[in-house]
Amino acid sequence: MPTPLNVEALIDEAGFSRYQWLILLLCFLVMFLDGYDLAAVAYIVPSLMEQWGLSKPQLGQALSAALFGLAIGALLAGPLADRLGRKPALLWSVLLFGLGSLVTAWADGLNTLTVYRLLTGIGLGAALPNTITLLSEYAPTRQRAMLVSAMLCGFPLGAGAGGLCAGWLIPLYGWQSLMLLGGAVPLLLCLLLWWRMPESVRYLVARQASPEVIRRILLRIVHSPALLQAQSFSLGEQAAGAQNSSSLREVLSRPLAAGTLLLWLCCFMSMLVYYMGVNWMPLLLKEAGLSLQQFSVISALFPIGGGVGSIVVGWAMGRWESNKILAGTYLAAGLLAWAVGNAVGHGEQSWLLGSLVFCMGFASGGGQSALSSMAAGFYPTHCRATGVGSMLGVGRFGAISGVLLGAELLRQHIAPGQIFTALLIPAALVCMALLLKYVLYQRQRPLETRTV
Structure with missing residues (x-):
């Protein structure tokens, strides 16, 4: 055969x-x-x-x-x-x-x-x-x-x-x-x-579709003698239970369960950090004494940094071990949040504050985008959409928590600098969760192959 x-x-x-x-x-x-x-x-x-x-x-x-x-x-x-x-x-x-x-x-x-x-x-x-x-x-x-x-x-x-x-x-x-x-x-x-x-x-x-249908799509990507002659196709991954098991049960069963829970924790904390920054950055900077022009410009640097960070962090993950790169990114996001908190607490209103806010957005926004890519690579085809979707669904509750937590901290009259500094905690949790995921899955056995 x-x-x-x-x-x-x-x-x-x-x-x-x-x-x-x-x-x-x-x-x-x-x-x-x-x-x-x-x-x-x-x-x-x-x-x-x-x-x-x-x-x-x-x-x-x-x-x-x-x-x-x-x-x-x-x-x-x-x-x-x-x-x-x-x-x-x-x-x-x-x-x-x-x-x-x-x-x-x-x-x-x-x-x-x-x-x-x-x-x-x-x-x-x-x-x-x-x-x-x-x-x-x-x-x-x-x-x-x-x-x-x-x-x-x-x-x-x-x-x-x-x-x-x-x-x-x-x-x-x-x-x-x-x-x-x-x-x-x-x-x-x-x-x-x-x-x-x-x-x-x-x-x-994964769904054992007709080889001709698969070949027709692949020919739009590459022309090769091997593709023209192939009688069947395979995926280099485990697909046991792909046809009969619930995809949600798959992502919560061995060997994926630990990684799933860690990714859920990462996305929840990551979105909490990012959406608290996006939603409350202008008001926090205003409360810290910045003028309308100052806090408008500096706040805009946060999502701009996130856009730049998405490309750079994604590029780095394609060349080095992704868990370590992303763990370092979130550690940097937490330390930068702490630095922003200190700068705001000391009345900093210059280009230094803007640079720190940009870099904080670079790390937290870039990390959030890269986390989605990591999840897509972690799960096999038959339950990939469920794995990514469940992580993002849990993460959305982190985003909601970030918005509500920011409102409550402001209601309690917590100083803006202290609110920024507190973001070091969820960022550090993401860092530790990613390092634990690396330890658990670095020696994962080669996945079985499914053919059609």
Whole structure:
């Protein structure tokens, strides 16, 4: 019997083709629209308060519904993608957040707005793990972390586009126009995804799809005599139970259970650090005595640093041991948070504070993007989407905790410098969890091979 052709080895040896660049672009566009929607909602708040006579706490109810939707969507998306396929799950998620944003334009009160934002959040939350999973399964192993991080840069760029569109559309056409645009474009993208986005070839192998279907996709990536002659295909990973077991049960069973729990802890603490920084940085710097111009510019350096860090940390993870690189990144994030706290506590308002904030964003934002890539590489194909989705779902509760914790610390009149310094604790926990994961899995036996 002819030896099956290893799909993972074929993708690794082929480099990155134009077809894979197309997949990267499509996933990037999904993330771009994800960022647009979450940012656009923040810009319609003043209009809603004025038109509906609502207070900030009342609107907070509707806006927080999207955060819970993000967690729900991430937790549901993984099992759905592992059972039905990455492409159908991604299409449904984009369709849901597109429709949710579209109907938000017709919301006529607080209750309907809350329901629409919850539905939108579920779609947005489901889109992230599916794009990470699909792209990672087409990326060469050495470039996976950098490519996933590059794709995730679409989120802050989309958020920036939401702000630009708000400044142009709302004065001319009202707040509804911003949501109509945020709903119509994802629906058009759905058509493009249905037409051009392939199903994951690794998923097809794991699901024992027709060799001809698999060959047709692979020929768009590389032409080789071995591919043309292959009668069957394989994955260099364990796939026991892929057909009959629950994917959630798989990620919580040996040998993956310990790594899953450690990744959940890492993502929870990582998002707590990053979202506390994103959401409360401006107010904390204002409370520390910085002027409007100063805290606006310095706060903006935090997410910008995260975008740069995503690329650099992803690149480094492709060349050195990923757990150690990421552990060092989070240790740096914690020490930089401590340094920012000390600088703020001593009344620092110069370029030094801005540099520290940028570097803190570089480490915490870059680490968060790279953590998603690490999860995609940790899980085998048959439960990868569930593993990534469950980690991000747990992480979303960390993000919510960061927002709520920041509000409570401010209510308790804790000094801004002390709040920044306290972020060293969750960052250190991430560092220790990653080092423990490295110790547990560095001698992992070679995974068995599945053929089709």
